[in-house]
Amino acid sequence: MAVTIRDIAKRANVSVTTVSQIMNDKGSRFTKRTRDRVLQTAKAMNYRPNRLAASLITRQTKTLGVIVPDIRNPFFSALAHGIDERATELGWSIFLSNSSDSHEKDLHLISVMNSLQVDGICFCLAGNTDEQSFLACYQELTDADIPFLLVDRYYEIDDMQNVLTLDHEKAGYLATSHLLELGHRRIACITGPLHLVDARMRLVGYERALAEYDVSIDETLIFEGNYRQESGYRHANWILDTMPDVTAFFACNDLMALGVMDAIEQAEKIIPNDFSVVGYDDVVSEYFKRSPLTSIYQPVGDLGRKTADIIIARINGAEATLKVDLTPKLQRRKSTAPLL
Amino acid sequence: MAVTIRDIAKRANVSVTTVSQIMNDKGSRFTKRTRDRVLQTAKAMNYRPNRLAASLITRQTKTLGVIVPDIRNPFFSALAHGIDERATELGWSIFLSNSSDSHEKDLHLISVMNSLQVDGICFCLAGNTDEQSFLACYQELTDADIPFLLVDRYYEIDDMQNVLTLDHEKAGYLATSHLLELGHRRIACITGPLHLVDARMRLVGYERALAEYDVSIDETLIFEGNYRQESGYRHANWILDTMPDVTAFFACNDLMALGVMDAIEQAEKIIPNDFSVVGYDDVVSEYFKRSPLTSIYQPVGDLGRKTADIIIARINGAEATLKVDLTPKLQRRKSTAPLL
DNA sequence: GTGAAAGCGCTAACAG
């Protein structure tokens, strides 16, 4: 049986109130003598406050729920790491769970975390979520009356006071203008699923860059992928077979870029001599500094830290704005070169 | 204000006991009529049980603490994913936090999770933990009187009833005998920090394979690394400069293997023509199926699932044995070839 | 400065 506030009150010959007040050092001032005595016996008895009991009264657990599709995905592990790091700094703890990209599981996890009395939820939608499923989640979250933040994935349904994202438009622009600067004009773009806002924004950036270089937008150069390696491979194969004038690829994530590279290698072409390839995310390089892939680095760890900051600020009743400065950066490596 | 058991009792004209019993469907049988009425009003009022309150009485939170050095490391994210997946299946939730490889933070996290009343802790020691720090953690865990499992990293201090590991000896053996089969005899081994048991076991496997092929063990071929890329790079450089007879490398994790490959490329040598390289972990290939690196695959996800199974079984008072069948596998890729 | 008492939302004896 764990030692309680009562036990130490008895031992120190004070009331439970006194112990409670002193342990949370607040309330009326006690004499240094009693303070020391209480603190000391608490330590001597190896007292650990039961936060369940405290939370029942204060209605604050200082816990956050974090829901991601798959923590093994480097993007989400970087994000979760950032959230945890910042939350821990502030004295908070994290319930983390994977939705396995299932909308039903998202719903279930929200309900569980609600029962667990988390004070806030950081939420990355499952990839297959359509607009209607999204509404269901949004409803569940709203019903629970828990502050929440949709991180990087969302649907445009309201004033978006609950959405925190990276600047995907700028990132798409950066990737594309890099290729344009190198002289490429026929640039294939393999996008993510276009029902996702982040995927659409990357495409918007691509188009803005082209416009800026007075290159007209050719819809036949745009291919809707699904962020998986196989999809980059498939589209690249088709392009290699049928569009001889294409000299560069912008794959909207690194996984698809790897697929593109596979296809190019298999066609016995050389990167970057024959084709330039730009990826997106570059989150792997943190651990694996050996990638040859030019890519757009997104400060995902910072996004996580900001996520924690904002949600906790809101829980504390502050008016945390969503304006944050999270700037993508181009990482030039060996997969891009000037057009010959 | 959230709706409580009281609210629905009042609405359904029954006592709180009735509601409680029915919600947890146990205890004495109620008439179908009352059951339905209660369940229905609960649903109508969108009731969500407050698990803090319940746990305060049952002394079970159905939560697990998981402490890892860094969730961005693919090994730990695969492990955490496995734990979460299995735990969720069984109706449990996970507090996850990163120690940033700091022993002090380990200690702190154990204490926090203790306060949070987790029912069990799955614990991956920080990399820099020495034996004395380990003892401190062990003590803290034991004092807390919470079931715990040390996953894959540990010190040999007792009967090891709390340790669950992969078969690193076999894995080291597999890696080395693969190289021996290919005809290599001068095989450099870059180990992990040898104060860690897992690192030592890989080395033991290396030595067993050599012995089996009647190759005498040459201590000068064994280099103690630290599992970081830079350490593989550094040792490989030294070897390339000073040991012309070495033809193969066994790097005891993939990160160091990448470092080795860097060094070899920089020396303008070709893999696998000039040197064969075997890595260890192969956990990245799940997401990035384009690695050229022959590596030892460890079923880390299964280890995670087993971890959850065992700790939960123990919490439930069962005598869960630690004997599990987690077999490493060699993944042959392009970084190894027969000795010319 | 310090303590008594009420009660957070729920479960678990124990009565009826």
Place this chain on the structure above:
DNA sequence: CTGTTAGCGCTTTCAC
């Protein structure tokens, strides 16, 4: 079959 009652360990008025 159903209800009354007594807490779980803690915080928080409100007295003294």
